[in-house]
Amino acid sequence: MASTRQPSWSHPQSGTHEPDLKVYNSLTRSKKPFVPKEKGKISWYSCGPTVYDDAHLGHARNYVTTDVLRRILRDYFKFEVNFVMNITDVDDKIILAGRKRYLYKDYQAKHRYIDDEVRTDVLKAWRLFIAKRLPRLSTSDLSPVTFHDEVNKVYKDVLSGQALQPGIKPGDQEAKIKMYIRDAQKCAEALTMDSKTLTPIAFYELAKDPMCDMLDAALGSSIKGSDHHIFKELTEEYERRFFQDMNDLNVLQPDKLVRVTEYGPQIAKFVDTIVDHKFAYATEDGSVYFDIKAFEAAGNPYARLEPWNRGDTSLQADGEGALSQRAGGKRSDADFALWKASKPGEPSWPSQWGEGRPGWHIECSAMASDVLGKQMDIHSGGIDLAFPHHDNELAQSEAYWHCGKSTQWVNYFLHMGHLSIAGSKMSKSLKNFTTIRTALDKGDWTPRSLRIVFLLGNWRDGIEITDDLVKAGQSWEDRVDNFFINAKEAVDTIVKDQNSPVLEQALVTANSQIREALNDSFNTPEAMAAISRLITEYNSQTRTSLSYRDHRDIGVFITRMVNIFGLNGNGQPDTTEIGWEGIEISTEAKTYVEPxxxxxxxxxxxxxxxxxxxxxxxxxxxxxxxxKPESHSSTQRPRPSFARALTEFRDNILQASSSDNSTMNQEILKLCDQVRDVALWNLNVYLEDRENQPALVRPVTEGLRVARKEKEERARQKEEAKRKRDEEQRQKLAKGKLRPQDMFRPPQTDEFSAWDPEGLPTTLRDGSPVPSSRVKKLKKEWEKQKKAHDVFLQAVQDGTVDGKL
Structure with a gap:
């Protein structure tokens, strides 16, 4: 019976404060001891998604990394975590996207067929789009036919990777230009393609962006503020898709989910309290702004997270939103909206200031305060939210609670680093992203491989997706795959012994290193390295030199760690099992593959x-x-299966047994390789041949696939190099086919009229003798050709080349 004693490498078992745990806090911009306000419990508010489009890999970086930290606190340090997340289902981007979607669907319903009227509308929309988005282009003489050539000429600098202004590094502005060019190009294609080969659905998809812009400009203000369903249809769809993506990435569900649209009255009341505290004021149009000057005059600091950005007008404008920027009534340009008077075409809720809607920042303050109260342990989100979003949240929340310097609203701010590709941050608005579902469906990433890459980087640092980083993640996953397969096989097959563990100290050291790393502000790169070093120690020993406890204890320890990091589906942190999903073949496979x-x-x-x-x-x-093999009707084509692989291998072996004895061994080995490398590989099973041991039956893992691809690529390159050498040799031999006696005679050249017996020219075409200086040069050419011709003749004699070459 297994011992119930906790081994020395077990992680904490009690839900108490971990005295050595330090966390990087954006409020102090330093690592500080983590002390929750209530012993053993953590209150945590995480900024959730703005749901108007599919989540991309940049979102995965934020939410998967947040999930890793949450799991470490819950499953490693054993804190009780109350995790609250919001859904932003009303803001300027959602309003614009929802309105455009509604108007475009309505237009399509009224114009089911692509007739002249539709084409005229689309052409008008295309010209308006270019005039607004691509000002370098002149629309007076521009047509959809000439657009491609003209835009490549006028925006050549941007399209080639340069900035709009010389000497400046390209960034979001250039990315937007490229996006607008793509949108305009697609619309031009819709207008130029043959209507017979383009369905209405395809036409409308190509013309979408310019048409949505035009329809919204013309009809957007006609939508009533009470028509919330227009916007909820969009947000409910993308909220559902977001959580499908999170489930696919093995991200834990929040303990509590709050939505802005469900908090309209509470947010209005929250704003009213801040006004009562003299830290906000209403304007004539019915908007309410936070009074930064009054807040600071009362002794409260503003922009505590990123004080260097408080004067950045572009960040302030982005925070306020393009649809809601108003100059009139604001006491200071830096003051930000708590409540926005709704304009025509925007959703609205009743308030004492008239019909309006919540400002971007106030939603989180009101909802988090409602659920978690006047103080929380952790507030998290992407680093781009630090200013102005989180700085404004802090100010308005502390103005609401009147806490100021004495009692802060958030004790620890955790900001996740960005994910970038080719140096550019992913953004929905820039459309420079790969969605999570596309990346998973295409097989570019798996939930595990993506999480491993994030674990290999520090949670608060930016991550640049590079080939080296991808290879590092693949290498780590492959190492753990192989370790689990070997350790599990050892535990399942060797006899339990009472021998002392050989690697007990290595395990204790790894446990200590991981604890030290995670105590150091969740240093997962070092924890991952410690796991890798422990596997190296394990691999350095022979299987027979290790005790049963070596295989079991190290296997269970590493399994617990990958479970804690969320790398193993629903794997539990206190498991006594070994391995993660994907290291065992199915029961059906075992039935046939093992025999x-x-x-x-x-x-x-x-x-x-x-x-x-x-x-x-x-x-x-x-x-x-x-x-017995599976049965199928005589008209049914047998599908690839484990039973079929077994049957065909057995039949092929018996057929080979009738071969000549001199070739039988070779035939048998060839069939053994073939069933391993083709039949079973195509069924995702691999037989790993080992010296003096039975083959190890294992699934085809990502590491094996990568190794095979690399091997095939090396073989391809080797074959290509050989083909190139052979071609060069063939061309060289072909040059030697010509006899030196003929090289200066017609039809090779008509420059000469007489030659000596060896074919060297003696007289030029006009009858004059060949100059002596020219004779020496021609003699060298002749000798060179003589050598080449001798090589050719030898190759013909050896049979390595056809004489007709």
Missing amino acids: LSKMRDQLRQAAIARSITKEQIEKIVSSVDAP
Whole structure:
């Protein structure tokens, strides 16, 4: 019976304060001891998504990394975590996207067929779009036919990777230009393609962006503020898709989910309290702004997270939103909206200031305060939210609670670093992203491989997706895959012993290193390195030199750690099992593959020893207890299956047994390789041949796939190099085919009129003798050709080249 004693490497078992844990806090811009306000419990508010489009890999970086920190606090340090997340389902981007979607769908419903009226509308929209978005282009003489050539000429600098202004590094502005060019190009294609080959659905998809812009400019203000369903139709769809993506990435669900649209009255009341505290004021249009000057005059600091950005007008404008910027009534340009008077075409809720809607920042303050009260332990989000969003949240929340310097609203701010590709941050508005579902569906990433890459980087640092980083993640995953397969096989097959563990100290050291790393503000790169070093120690030993406890204890320890990091689906942090998903083949596969592998092992060993006979083959085949193959009708094409792989291997082996004895061993080995590398590989099963041991039956892991691709690529490159050498040799030999006696005669040249017996020219075409200086040069050319011709003749004689070359 297994011992219930907790080993020395077990992680904490009590939900108490971890005295050595330090966390980087954006409020102090330093690592500070983590002390929750209530012993053993953590209150945590995380800024959730703005749901108007599919989540991309940049979102995955934020939410997966947040999930890693949450799991470490909950499953490693054993805190009780109350995790609250919001859904932003009303803001300027959602209003614009929802309105455009509604108007465009309505237009399509009224124009089911692409007639002249539709094409006229689309052409008008296209010209308006270019005039607004691509001002370098003149629309007076521009047509959809000439657009491609003209835009490539006028915006050549941007399209080639340069900035709009010389000497400046390209950034979001250039990315927007490229996006607008793509949108305009697609619309031009819709207008120029043959209507017979383009369905209405495809046409409308190509023309979408310019048409949405035009329809919204013309009709957007006609939508009533009470028509919330227009916007909820969009947000509910993308909220559902967001959580599908999070589930696919193995991100834990929040303990509490709050939505802005469900908090309209509470937010209005929250704003009213701030006004009562004299830290906000209403304007004539019915908007309410936070009074930064009054707040600071009362002794409260503003912009505590990023004080250097408080004067950045572009960040302030982005925070306020393009649809809601108003100059009139504001006491200071830096003051930000708590409540926005709704304009025509915007959703609205009743308030004492008239019909309006919440400002961007106030939503989180009101909802987090409602659920968590006047103080929380952790507030998290992407680093781009630090200013103005989180700085404004802090100010208005402390103005609401009147806490100021004495009692702060948030004790620890955790900001996740960005994910970038080719130096550019991913953004929905820039459309320079790969969605999570696309990346997973295409197989570019798996939930595990993506999480590993994030774990290999520090949670608060930016991550640049590079080939080296991808390879590092693949290497780490492959190492752990192989370790689990070997450790699990050892535990399942070797006899339990009472021997002392050989690697006990290595395990204790790894545990200590991981604890030290995670105590150091969740230093997952170092924790991942410690796991890798422990596996290296394990791999350095022979299987027979390790005790049963070595295999079991190290296997369980690493399994617990990958479970804690969320790398193993629903794997539990206190498991006594070994391994993660994907290291075992299915029960159906085992039924057929295990007898196949046993048969193959015996045949292969005999063939390697060159001692196999027909009688021995028949004996091995008949002795293996293999199930009967699947049955199918005579008209049904047999599908690839484990039963079929077994049957075909057995039939092929028996057929090979009738071969000549001199080739039988070679044939058997060839069939053994073939069933391993083709039949079973295509069924995601691999037989790993080992010296003096049975083949290890294992699934085809990502590491094996990568290794095979690299091997195939090396073989391809080698073959290509050989082909190139052969071609060069062939061309060289072809040059040598010409006899030196003929090289200065017609039809090669008509420059000369007389030659000596060896074919060297003596007289020029006009009858004059060849100059002596020219004779020396021609003699060198002749000797060179003579050598080449001799090589050619030898190759013909050797049979390495056809004389007709």
